[in-house]
Amino acid sequence: MRLEESVEVRASRQVVWDYIADADHHPLFMAGLTRWHVDGDAEMRCGSRINMRMRVGSAHVGSLIEITEFDPPADMAWNSVTGIDQRGRWRLRDAGPARTRVTLRLAYQSPGGLLGSIADRVARRDVQRNLRRSLERLKDQVEAGVATRSP
Amino acid sequence: MARDDALPDLLDDRDPDYIRDTLPAAWLLATLWHRAEVRGLENIPERGPVLLVGNHSGGNTSPDSICFTLAFTSYFGVERRFHQLAHKLVMASPGIGSFLQKYGTIEASHPNAEVALHAGAAVLVYPGGDWEVHRPSWQSSRVDFAGRTGFLKLAIRTGVPIVPVVSIGGQETLFVLTRGEALSRALGLDRLRLKVLPVSLVIPWGITLGDFIPRLPFPAKLTTQVLPPIDLREKFGDDPHLDDAYDYVTSTMQSTLDALAAERRFPVLG
Numbered sequence: 001m002r003l004e005e006s007v008e009v010r011a012s013r014q015v016v017w018d019y020i021a022d023a024d025h026h027p028l029f030m031a032g033l034t035r036w037h038v039d040g041d042a043e044m045r046c047g048s049r050i051n052m053r054m055r056v057g058s059a060h061v062g063s064l065i066e067i068t069e070f071d072p073p074a075d076m077a078w079n080s081v082t083g084i085d086q087r088g089r090w091r092l093r094d095a096g097p098a099r100t101r102v103t104l105r106l107a108y109q110s111p112g113g114l115l116g117s118i119a120d121r122v123a124r125r126d127v128q129r130n131l132r133r134s135l136e137r138l139k140d141q142v143e144a145g146v147a148t149r150s151p
Numbered sequence: 152m153a154r155d156d157a158l159p160d161l162l163d164d165r166d167p168d169y170i171r172d173t174l175p176a177a178w179l180l181a182t183l184w185h186r187a188e189v190r191g192l193e194n195i196p197e198r199g200p201v202l203l204v205g206n207h208s209g210g211n212t213s214p215d216s217i218c219f220t221l222a223f224t225s226y227f228g229v230e231r232r233f234h235q236l237a238h239k240l241v242m243a244s245p246g247i248g249s250f251l252q253k254y255g256t257i258e259a260s261h262p263n264a265e266v267a268l269h270a271g272a273a274v275l276v277y278p279g280g281d282w283e284v285h286r287p288s289w290q291s292s293r294v295d296f297a298g299r300t301g302f303l304k305l306a307i308r309t310g311v312p313i314v315p316v317v318s319i320g321g322q323e324t325l326f327v328l329t330r331g332e333a334l335s336r337a338l339g340l341d342r343l344r345l346k347v348l349p350v351s352l353v354i355p356w357g358i359t360l361g362d363f364i365p366r367l368p369f370p371a372k373l374t375t376q377v378l379p380p381i382d383l384r385e386k387f388g389d390d391p392h393l394d395d396a397y398d399y400v401t402s403t404m405q406s407t408l409d410a411l412a413a414e415r416r417f418p419v420l421g
Contacts, residue, residue, distance in 0.1 A: 023325070034192075034226075035226065053225070053226055057181070057182030057183075058181035058182040058185070058188065058189070058218060059189075059221050059222055059225040059226075060192065060223070060226045061183075080231060082228055084282050101250060108234070110170045110178075111171050111174070111175065112171075112173060112174065112175035112176060113172075114173045115175045115176045116175040118175070119175035119176075119179055122179065122182065123178075
């Protein structure tokens with residue numbers, strides 16, 4: 001199952017990047033997140049491993065993920081190591097002066113054959129809603145931070 | 152407590168790949184049929200042995216066990232060793248027993264529980280057993296361990312924390328009219344550690360005697376609250392008095408169950 005959500009943020013790419021590259025911020029804006037623990041020194045970089053879960057239906061679904069691409073201030077991608085098979089990507093692109101188009105992509109696949117495929121489709125609405133809300137919160141939080149810093 | 156290098160045979164049947172492949176079916180059942188919700192999983196220690204103590208509901212199919220196992224396994228991953236104790240007659244049921252073994256279920260006994268805890272596992276026990284799981288449905292919001300203190304002795308002997316797991320809704324997946332304990336005694340079933348022979352209203356059979364036939368659970372909403380760990384030695388000293396510990400654990404669970412019951416507006420619907 002492949003999902004994608006986008007939002008335009010009134011802030012520069014670097015500002016948005018700095019916000020999402022700080023692991024401590026993710027529990028603040030990721031909707032439905034019930035577990036978020038970065039192994040080691042908590043700094044996100046290529047190779048960082050994060051134990052994450054998201055409430056979807058009756059379970060806290062997720063994986064141990066590994067950051068596979070960390071390219072400031074443009075792309076951050078991950079793959080799962082254990083748990084639900086998933087890969088995802090933050091994609092930041094310029095959308096005008098001090099504006100950034102933020103795209104969040106997530107592809108996931110449950111085990112279990114046919115029942116797993118049915119579960120993926122049933123879960124889709126919850127997951128898509130969580131992604132959309134996450135981007136809305138990210139936009140609010142980043143723009144509030146920009147406003148605070150402006151003279 | 153260190154995990155034994157050589158895993159005892161008793162625990163060998165647990166199959167993480169099988170669990171992983173069947174979790175979506177459990178998720179569909181829990182999400183679509185029971186609208187299940189498990190809260191407080193963060194109260195369970197991240198690693199190491201722990202004794203999860205639950206109130207038992209829903210007859211032998213015990214749907215809240217299925218929903219809790221789904222929640223635990225999704226949250227901590229299939230890699231974390233997790234065993235559940237079940238009555239020997241459940242484990243002897245054709246089909247069901249082998250299915251449960253793959254999920255890590257082992258026959259309920261003190262030695263078995265100790266083996267699992269010594270292996271570093273999280274172990275789920277239901278002290279109320281068949282007595283509590285077949286209580287009349289109008290006692291849905293009552294914790295009834297029948298005075299059994301074995302779980303306390305186990306926790307004290309092994310030095311592991313108790314984590315209470317309180318569920319509501321399971322007793323509305325069937326309607327138990329009576330436990331039938333007198334009938335069980337009259338038929339001599341109590342000698343098989345079967346102290347009850349419940350009379351229930353179930354789908355699709357109507358009124359049934361005993362709880363041995365497969366049935367469709369009523370789609371009751373299930374809610375589970377996991378509570379913070381209880382260290383009996385820390386709470387009651389090096390030699391805890393069992394009555395005090397029993398009262399403390401059961402009253403803590405009963406308060407939580409009362410709160411969960413107060414949230415429910417309608418039977419079955421939740």
